[in-house]
Amino acid sequence: MTLLRMVNVKKHFRVRGSLFKTLKAVDGVNLEVYAGETLGLVGESGCGKSTLGRLAVHLVEPTSGKIIFDSVDVTKLKGDSLKSFRRKAQIVFQDPNSSLNPRMTVFEALLEPLSEHGMLPEDPEATLVEHLASVGLSKEHLHRYPHELSGGQKQRVALLRALLLNPSFIVLDEPTSSLDVSVQAQILNLLKDIQRERGISYLFISHDIGVVRYMSDRIAVMYLGKIVEVGSADAVFENPLHPYTRYLLASIPIPNPKLARGRRRELIQGEPPSPIDVPPGCRFHPRCPFATERCKREEPPLTSVERDHAVACWLHAK
Amino acid sequence: MSGLEERQVLKARNVTVRFYTYAGVVHAVTGAYLDVYEGETIAIVGETGSGKSVFTRALTGLIEPPGKIESGSVLFRRRNGEVVDLLKLSREDLRRVRGDEISYVFQDPSSALDPLYTAADHIVETILVHRDVSKGEAFSEAVQLLRDVAIPNPELRAKNYPHELSGGQKQRVVIATAMANKPRLLIADEPTTNLDVTVQAQILDLLASLKGKYGMGMLLITHNLGVVAEVADRVYVMYGGRIVESADVFTIYESPAHPYTAMLLKSVPDPTRKIDKLESIPGTVPDLIDVGPGCLFAPRCPFAKDVCQRQTPPAIELGDRHVVHCWLHAKR
Numbered sequence A: 001m002t003l004l005r006m007v008n009v010k011k012h013f014r015v016r017g018s019l020f021k022t023l024k025a026v027d028g029v030n031l032e033v034y035a036g037e038t039l040g041l042v043g044e045s046g047c048g049k050s051t052l053g054r055l056a057v058h059l060v061e062p063t064s065g066k067i068i069f070d071s072v073d074v075t076k077l078k079g080d081s082l083k084s085f086r087r088k089a090q091i092v093f094q095d096p097n098s099s100l101n102p103r104m105t106v107f108e109a110l111l112e113p114l115s116e117h118g119m120l121p122e123d124p125e126a127t128l129v130e131h132l133a134s135v136g137l138s139k140e141h142l143h144r145y146p147h148e149l150s151g152g153q154k155q156r157v158a159l160l161r162a163l164l165l166n167p168s169f170i171v172l173d174e175p176t177s178s179l180d181v182s183v184q185a186q187i188l189n190l191l192k193d194i195q196r197e198r199g200i201s202y203l204f205i206s207h208d209i210g211v212v213r214y215m216s217d218r219i220a221v222m223y224l225g226k227i228v229e230v231g232s233a234d235a236v237f238e239n240p241l242h243p244y245t246r247y248l249l250a251s252i253p254i255p256n257p258k259l260a261r262g263r264r265r266e267l268i269q270g271e272p273p274s275p276i277d278v279p280p281g282c283r284f285h286p287r288c289p290f291a292t293e294r295c296k297r298e299e300p301p302l303t304s305v306e307r308d309h310a311v312a313c314w315l316h317a318k
Numbered sequence B: 001m002s003g004l005e006e007r008q009v010l011k012a013r014n015v016t017v018r019f020y021t022y023a024g025v026v027h028a029v030t031g032a033y034l035d036v037y038e039g040e041t042i043a044i045v046g047e048t049g050s051g052k053s054v055f056t057r058a059l060t061g062l063i064e065p066p067g068k069i070e071s072g073s074v075l076f077r078r079r080n081g082e083v084v085d086l087l088k089l090s091r092e093d094l095r096r097v098r099g100d101e102i103s104y105v106f107q108d109p110s111s112a113l114d115p116l117y118t119a120a121d122h123i124v125e126t127i128l129v130h131r132d133v134s135k136g137e138a139f140s141e142a143v144q145l146l147r148d149v150a151i152p153n154p155e156l157r158a159k160n161y162p163h164e165l166s167g168g169q170k171q172r173v174v175i176a177t178a179m180a181n182k183p184r185l186l187i188a189d190e191p192t193t194n195l196d197v198t199v200q201a202q203i204l205d206l207l208a209s210l211k212g213k214y215g216m217g218m219l220l221i222t223h224n225l226g227v228v229a230e231v232a233d234r235v236y237v238m239y240g241g242r243i244v245e246s247a248d249v250f251t252i253y254e255s256p257a258h259p260y261t262a263m264l265l266k267s268v269p270d271p272t273r274k275i276d277k278l279e280s281i282p283g284t285v286p287d288l289i290d291v292g293p294g295c296l297f298a299p300r301c302p303f304a305k306d307v308c309q310r311q312t313p314p315a316i317e318l319g320d321r322h323v324v325h326c327w328l329h330a331k332r
Helices: A049-056 A079-088 A106-116 A124-134 A151-163 A181-198 A209-215 A233-238 A243-250 A257-262 A293-297 B052-058 B091-097 B119-130 B135-148 B167-179 B197-214 B225-231 B249-254 B259-266 B306-310
Strands: A002-014 A022-034 A038-042 A064-069 A089-092 A169-173 A201-205 A218-223 A226-232 A303-306 A309-311 B008-021 B024-037 B041-045 B067-077 B083-085 B102-105 B185-189 B217-222 B234-239 B242-248 B315-317 B323-325
Touching: A002 A049, A002 A201, A022 A038, A022 A049, A022 A201, A022 A218, A022 A226, A038 A049, A038 A209, A049 A089, A049 A169, A049 A201, A079 A089, A089 A151, A106 A124, A106 A151, A124 A151, A151 A181, A181 A209, A181 B259, A201 A209, A218 A233, A218 A243, A226 A233, A226 A243, A243 B197, A257 B225, A257 B249, B008 B052, B024 B041, B024 B052, B024 B217, B024 B242, B041 B052, B041 B225, B052 B067, B052 B185, B052 B217, B102 B167, B119 B135, B119 B167, B135 B167, B167 B197, B185 B197, B197 B217, B197 B225, B217 B225, B225 B249, B234 B249, B234 B259, B242 B249, B242 B259
Parallel strands: A038 A201, A038 A218, A089 A169, A169 A201, B041 B217, B041 B234, B102 B185, B185 B217
Antiparallel strands: A002 A022, A002 A064, A218 A226, A226 A309, A303 A309, B008 B024, B008 B067, B067 B083, B234 B242, B242 B323, B315 B323
């Protein structure tokens, strides 16, 4: 069952100091998130994955396109119905130091979303202590300020803040990138446990492909504002079709010295072009060794090649 | 104090660094050691606060107050064959070694480069400080170095300011600057942490080829166990300011002896495999203010015994230069 569907969603930003230039952060994305699944979103910095995450919870207004959540177009929501969407769709950011107010204790930070949405419990303190336990924290943390918590603890608070409103969808934007690996593993396992218990859908955004593989049922690969490949995690990892996906996977360091040294890898040259000057045709053609004349002129559509696996590349067009 | 073995570039022993802060004395590095041989890539792995950066900065005395190097020796074989203890050199002599025979590459290229200097300016300055060549010669060397680090159009790029370069290119300029005087030892502290994986792979390839070309030793400091598996010959694992295990890279990954090393490796999501459940290490890294006796990993260690809480574990040699600091391996 589809929980969230994005239809040809675009987000263009005006470039300061220029009348004609726009930064095409997200440039025509079609994507679905199913109920209870984790969709991993990978791509390099500047590819638009964070903007796409913000669009999914309607934190930014799309330039065009539809974002359908629970069969309602959220771009048209106002007033109470928008507020009820906000409760159902939450987001957790990378850095808890900037998402938590340094002047609010954990108690105050957790109470705020509850009172905002009229969900205040009778005995807030007792209820919140119960909730703290669900993310591996305890009563002793309730009246602390963010600076009195470790990075992992802060991220647990940020996560709990999102969970308190019983959302059905959470965008996780690099939620463990600022944490050490041993703590990262704790948070990732916690996220999986919560999903198993409550059936929440995640859009999991990360540049760490190992983390995305661990977390995701399906994976979408983004390049310069477009989805270039999407499919089940196994399909994308075991049988990557887009040349960009292949290069991306080949460049990940493997935590196994024998495997790492045994493989022959071809590295992609250069860096992604600016989303202000998007190349015509397929956006990847200037870096693609297989590019043909057609790739330089026509943009390949995202087409299904096998069950639960679609790619936007002329090489795989029938 | 013994000297250096043949082909050994660096030998650090018993390096201890403390920081005297208002909150108390931070035992940042305690009794750390390190051996680097010519042409070798050594990785120092650890999480936040493990002391890996402080230790490698202390190797050339790069510790500012309130930090203080309390003890230790760092023997280094200079280009002319002379062996010196870097921690006994004067500031002036140390400056002559740094940037010439030992150079550093840090994590953030934006803060390593001066925004008012062009790419070539950085390299030229590094050359002129250490060598008696003309400005023109230094400039042509700079262009050649930029070519060596695979910057396209090096003649043009040499005149670019940092803001005109991408993140990957900035790090290449920093590496070119570090290579300017063909150092005997390159110390790279999280050199690819801010970069995308595709660029990271390019930079790691570049460092490996430069190492081969110049026959230098390389010391790589990182928290990324994937990067270590890709490039390191030998690995030192640090925890709580101490070395807890060291061995060749295959031994570390295939038969780690310290519980921390083993648990750390299991907490890394491997992109090549489908994993059902990651193992995580309960608890958090220790506070290094006024540390007591005992093994610092004991509070998080599932195998901790009484002795672990009371006494610092000794260094135990397991053969083939595999050393572990853990009571579990001590003979009764």
